[in-house]
Structures are given as C-alpha cells and as structure tokens.
Amino acid sequence: MPPPTPLPGTEPPHDCPRCPRLVALRRQLRGEHPDWWNAPVPAFGDPDAWLGIIGLAPGKHGANRTGRPFTGDFAGDLMFATLAKFGLSDGEYQSRPDDGLRLNGAIIINSVKCLPPENKPTPEEVRTCRPFADAQANAIPARIFIALGQIAHQSAVKILGGKLPKCRFGHLAEHRMPDGRVLIDSYHCSRYNQNTGRLSAEMFEAVFARAVELRGRV
Template sequence: MFAPSPIPQTEPPRDCPRCPRLVALREELRAEYPDWWNAPVNAFGDPDAWLAIVGLAPGKHGANRTGRPFTGDYSGDLLFDTLGKYGLATGVYEGSPADDLALTGAIIINAVKCLPPQNKPTPEEIRTCRPFLEGQAAVLPNVRTFVALGQIAHQSAVKALGGKLPKCRFGHLAEHRMPDGRILIDSYHCSRYNQNTGRLTPEMFEAVFARALELREP
C-alpha cells in the first residue's frame, strides 16, 4: 500500500525521465526490490495545510521503499512524534503507509522527488526538480509558513518562493520572510546522523514547530 498524493496534479510521472543518474538508480532498485515504491515520492498531508515541511529527498529504505515521505526510516520517528505533539498529526505512526497516521494542518513536500545515490543530489538534480516544489507551493494557498529540513531544502525553498540566498542564510531556527509575505523557518534535518551526534535534539526540533505555531497566531 502506498500513499496517494493530496495534490496529484503537481506530481511528476512515475517514470520521470528528467535526471539520468536518478533514473539509473531507480531502474537498478526496481530490478533488485520489485515490491518497493521506487518512483518519485508524492507529497503527504493536508491539502488545506497552513504549514508546509520541505524535506530533502526520499531515503533508500524509507520513502523510496514505502512511497510516503519520512516513512520507514529513523528520521520519521522524530518527525511524526513531534508533529503529533503539536497537534499536526493524528493516528499512530507505524512506519508504513498502511498505518492510520494522518497530518492535519501540515503537508510534507520534498526538494528532490527521487532517491539520489548516497542521499546526495547534485546541484543540477536539485535545480531540475525545483519546478515540482514551486508547483506544490503554488497550489497550497493556505500555507503561510514553511519549515525547511536541512540546508539543501532551505536553499531550494528560498529559490522556489522567490527569495534571495545571500539574504537568507541557513541556520537552525532562522526565519526568513519571502517576497510574498510567507515565512520560512530553518531546522537541522532530523536525520539519524544529526540525532546521534547531538546536532539536533528533540527539544531543538520541537522549538521549530513551536515557533511555527506562534507565527500562526493572530
């Protein structure tokens, strides 16, 4: 079972041909793991969301396997636990699209839709995939706040929202006002590495979403 997109008109085709290196990896994994998703990963969450979370790209054993962002890997445990704590998720996260997890008021969109080798997309791949991020941001009229998970997501989100990188330096809990008035908040990525090294603690991560809620208040 894989998660359908809440904004299907913005998604790339399942066999998106835009990035040759990512296509090659996709085909290799389809042969090796035919039961996996192995395709561009759809957005997940509430189409009427006020908050959009911008991730980096699918993880090999996470979203690339399950077909739902942050589902099935270490980073999803912290992300969905935090979203639940702040009233942005309901149900129980069990690491599978077959669970009853649902996002309310929040949606997850990625800077890069397909799995990159070693989880490192090239600048060209990020740029090539940006139109999908731009399209998804454009069809979410209620989203006034974005949270970028990591520096690559930050850079792509700033460009997708019409901002200028020299004026928007990445930093945990940094806030950036975009030309149209929407706000981008930065967070260190909730990766296993960042959690295990202490670069990102649960308290630091929670502070990002607490701030997003503060900004929502009139």
C-alpha cells in the first residue's frame, strides 16, 4: 500500500464515481490486475512544500499500478533523479511505493487523479477532477509551481487564478499569477518526450534550477 496522503481531506474517495469513462477503465483493470492500486492516486510529498509539481494523470504501469505518483514507470526515473539532484528528496528511489523515499520541500499533485484511457483525459474529466487539485495546490504554502505538459499547465493556471490567454505554454516559460505565485512550464517527462528528444535531462533540470533560483523571491 502507498503511504497516506500528505493532504488529508482533499482526496477523492477510493471508488470515486465522478467520471464514467475512468470508472469503467478502473473496474476493467481491477479484474485484470487485482494486485494493482487501480484507484485515484493521492498526492505525494511534503505538505509544507515550497514547490508544487502539477502532473497530468497516473500512468497505467506507474502510479495506477503502485499508487504513488511517477513510481514504477519510465517517467519516474527522470523525475526522482532530478528531485534528488536538487535536494528535494530523502532516501533512494527504487520504483516501488514502500522504498522509503520522502520528498523534502516538494509535492506532486496530479491534474487528474485516475488513469485515463491512452493517458488522455477529456476536457470534461480534467474539469471534473480539478476541485481536488485545486484544494491541494491551495493547501500548501508553495509560491512556485511547475506544470508538466500543456494539460497540466492549463489546469495549473486556472487553479492558481491566472488567465489562459495571458499564459501560453512553453518549456521554461514563466507566468506570474495575480497573487504573485509563479508557474514554470516544462515538457512532461514522459517516455515519448524523452525518446523523441523533445525533452532531455538537462532541459528538465533547467526548470528545477529556475525554481530554486526563484525561491525566496516570490
């Protein structure tokens, strides 16, 4: 079992009924893989984080299987290596939820809590799930956020009170929200983006380096 959420009272129920398409996939996978998590994936990290990381949704063989964001799939290797490089984690990432890894100063919050078919949530599913991500992003003291990919960017802008026409997505783009919080965009650390060269480890690290640079200034 994954560790408990660091933000109790902000998570959907284990059998959240809100999105019929996601519920159907969850039920299918519970039959095919009864030993997997197969449920909404809770946030993972430090409830007193200065940095909030807004992801997209659980990966089928990653978080949907293990119950912890970015744990057990290709994207997690780069994510947790980068967090370790910037001193944002304690312990060793071993691709499983019971490896004892802890985040220090950072928290990962997904825009959509349940696995969507083909890793592509519909706009309605993103809207339906947004209250959970909204509650979590606004329950932490973070003044700096990183959005992973365009869908996460759109959710993050709305959650943080910004306006999408004024906040265009782009790798390393920065957006200052009305209350002074800052959102930094990154391409998602997916296998596809890494394998196609759209995102390199150096590009991903540059986003976190900028977040560290801004800490204490916003």
